[in-house]
Amino acid sequence: MxxxxxxxxxxxxxxxxxxxxxxxxxxxxxxxxxxxxxxxxxxxxxxxxxxxxxxxxxxxxxxxxxxxxxxxxxxxxxxxxxxxxxxxxxxxxxxxxxxxxxxxxxxxxxxxxxxxxxxxxxxxxxxxxxxxxxxxxxxxxxxxxxxSGCLGALESLPYPKLSLSADALEQALAKLKLNMDRPVLGLCPGAEFGPAKRWPEQHYSRIAEELIDKGHQVWLFGSKKDTEVTSQIQQLMSESSRAHCTNLAGRTSLIEAIDLIGACQTVVSNDSGLMHIAAAVGCNVVAIYGSSSPKYTPPLTSKLRVLNTDIECRPCFQRECPKQHLKCLVDLVPQHAIEAIESFDQVRCDES
Structure with a gap:
């Protein structure tokens, strides 16, 4: 051995x-x-x-x-x-x-x-x-x-697959006073690398309200560093929508976040560590790319929609926007993410 x-x-x-x-x-x-x-x-x-x-x-x-x-x-x-x-x-x-x-x-x-x-x-x-x-x-x-190519196509490689615990999920739901009465949309709006990876808060709030209107609930994930961003997303939402949106940033351990993300039907995320966790626990993943690119570290899942703009200055791989306009993220409108989320539902209907 x-x-x-x-x-x-x-x-x-x-x-x-x-x-x-x-x-x-x-x-x-x-x-x-x-x-x-x-x-x-x-x-x-x-x-x-x-x-x-x-x-x-x-x-x-x-x-x-x-x-x-x-x-x-x-x-x-x-x-x-x-x-x-x-x-x-x-x-x-x-x-x-x-x-x-x-x-x-x-x-x-x-x-x-x-x-x-x-x-x-x-x-x-x-x-x-x-x-x-x-x-x-x-x-x-x-x-x-x-x-190059001696390992075969990317899809043929062993993708990460983190195991989930039903018991640990139940404990996390009880601790945080959460329920599964509505299907869950997870949002991961933080990015440790810097603001050039962060989709605007108003875009996240827009898709949150849209999906809540369609019967979902929204869980906002992140570390303590992300609480300002997640709080801003909630503040931009209507009072009726906020009733179905829970801010979990800074309130969960990493192990709790793994199980709670695993309970989400779909996760919309910036290019971040939580994006890779969402892929590894089997969620539908809508990945938002600003200054970075999926050509090196894409989410490793077949249930994936990648969103980015094609402006000439991206990807720049910078923490801060060198041109100070963040157009690669600002111009990526919420409707694109909403359509990506709905496309997963269409695939499920076609398969059934």
Whole structure:
């Protein structure tokens, strides 16, 4: 049995997508044991990945070097006798712990000064367009991964699939005084990266009111940082519509958010970590793209509608709009999202 240590990413979306690697490793090595070293907040996500044996707490935050702590962690991990290590972040410091742990085979993509730290160094990252491809490619031997397309189409790759808990959902519903009397539209209007990824609040309030008028209820998801945005969305709505709109930003743990998003029929989201969670729990996903692009990290689901404008300055991949007009988002009118949501209903009717 191979014992595998993965140095996991530090962003929600990247962590969700990393499940593709674990699924592929289990397919190739069914008896393997996969442990993932990642920040403590990732445990909620990793606990919903059946392929992961244990989530190991990484005490250092994103950007912290702290050589002494990395050496201490590596020395402790020597006793686990891992056979393989996969380092998913691109930094040199992220490759130190497997080296300190003396893991025989240390795999990862070429990054900043990682020669020696990784002894199974992959150099043809650009042959793979999508992050999921890059993760899955690491599970295969270097000589098998020689060029673009060697893994097949994106749809053929193992998509993340987070498990859900009916009991945990019931507890979350009771705690937050929610019910399932109406079908749920989830809205994820935040974006950790910056305002150039955030669809305007008035657009979100418009689709919320439209769907509430058609018999839905709306749950607003986000972290404490998103409470100003979600509160503004509610304030823009009529009083009658607000009665069917619940602001959950900052009120749920990540594990509760996973189950509650899983209870939504459709989720409309900016390009964010919650967008990837919605895809991984099986929701219909309407993905809003402003400054970014789905050509690298798209939501990994077949139940997807991607919305963006085609103005010449996007995608710019900037946190703030360089032209200070945010036309890529402002000009993406709510009606497009409403039509996308309704298209899922039409597909369901056609299938029935």
């Amino acid at each position: 191979k014992k595998i240590l993965v140095i996991g990413p530090s962003w929600v979306g990247d962590m969700v997508m990393s499940q593709g690697l674990y699924i592929e490793l289990k397919r190739l090595h069914p008896e393997s044991q996969i442990d993932v070293l990642a920040p403590g907040w990732c445990k909620a996500i990793l606990d919903r990945m059946p392929e992961v044996n244990e989530a190991l707490d990484m005490p250092l935050g994103h950007g912290d070097f702290d050589l002494r702590t990395r050496y201490r962690i590596g020395k402790v991990l020597r006793g686990a006798n891992y056979d393989l290590a996969f380092t998913l972040p691109n930094s040199a410091k992220s490759a130190l712990i497997p080296w300190f742990a003396r893991i025989p085979v240390r795999t990862g993509w070429k990054g900043e000064c990682r020669y020696g730290l990784l002894n199974d160094l992959r150099t043809n990252k650009r042959a793979f367009q999508y992050m999921l491809e890059r993760y899955v490619a690491l599970a295969h031997k270097k000589q098998e991964m020689t060029g």
